[in-house]
Amino acid sequence: MRPQKLFTLIFVKKNKEILLGHKTRGLGKGLWNGFGGKVENETLLNCAKRELYEECSLLAENLNHLGVVKYEVVDEDVDHIVHVFTCTKYTGTEQRSEEMDPIRWFNFKDVPYEKMWPCAKKWWPYMLSDKYFSVHCIYNDGNIISNNVLGHGSINHVFSELSL
Numbered sequence: 001m002r003p004q005k006l007f008t009l010i011f012v013k014k015n016k017e018i019l020l021g022h023k024t025r026g027l028g029k030g031l032w033n034g035f036g037g038k039v040e041n042e043t044l045l046n047c048a049k050r051e052l053y054e055e056c057s058l059l060a061e062n063l064n065h066l067g068v069v070k071y072e073v074v075d076e077d078v079d080h081i082v083h084v085f086t087c088t089k090y091t092g093t094e095q096r097s098e099e100m101d102p103i104r105w106f107n108f109k110d111v112p113y114e115k116m117w118p119c120a121k122k123w124w125p126y127m128l129s130d131k132y133f134s135v136h137c138i139y140n141d142g143n144i145i146s147n148n149v150l151g152h153g154s155i156n157h158v159f160s161e162l163s164l
């Protein structure tokens with residue numbers, strides 16, 4: 001198996017709206033996305049809670065693990081494994097951060113797919129409708145050369161599909 005780097009990605013939802021941030025630096029700079037980052041010396045759930053708080057000041061009260069995206073980049077020897085969570089209960093007031101600025105709520109119908117990672121359009125429908133999913137996305141020079149998106153009956157199927 002190729003070496004892997006673990007990440008979390010959290011989407012906050014409220015009444016058919018989703019909270020997104022405009023990334024100011026690093027991976028995905030200049031694109032809209034949910035909140036998240038690298039898993040440090042911690043559990044996936046603690047990473048998700050920490051990143052959400054650091055990037056938009058919200059404290060998650062629930063986190064639903066819905067899917068995993070495996071990103072493989074040709075010519076890079078480390079795969080990115082991104083664990084995707086949704087959050088519908090939280091405390092605090094959303095605020096922009098150094099890494100996500102501005103942040104704003106988008107109606108599910110007005111998601112700015114053209115200003116997001118190109119693979120998002122394929123798997124977001126699963127995430128928006130709370131269905132388990134797995135994605136194996138292969139990039140070359142910023143272009144998708146393969147994007148295998150599958151819906152599943154449970155989170156266990158997600159893990160087995162991606163051999164995690």
Ligand SMILES: COc1nc(N)nc2c1ncn2[C@H]1C[C@H](O)[C@@H](COP(=O)(O)OP(=O)(O)OP(=O)(O)O)O1
Nearest residue numbers: 007008009026027028035036037038071080082117
């Ligand atoms: C091709 O790889 C990726 N594609 C997409 N669409 N999204 C990815 C890829 N690799 C990681 N991600 C997601 C996962 C995270 O939610 C963010 C990136 O997190 P970041 O690198 O900013 O992690 P932090 O720990 O917050 O970084 P700092 O050290 O800058 O705080 O994108």
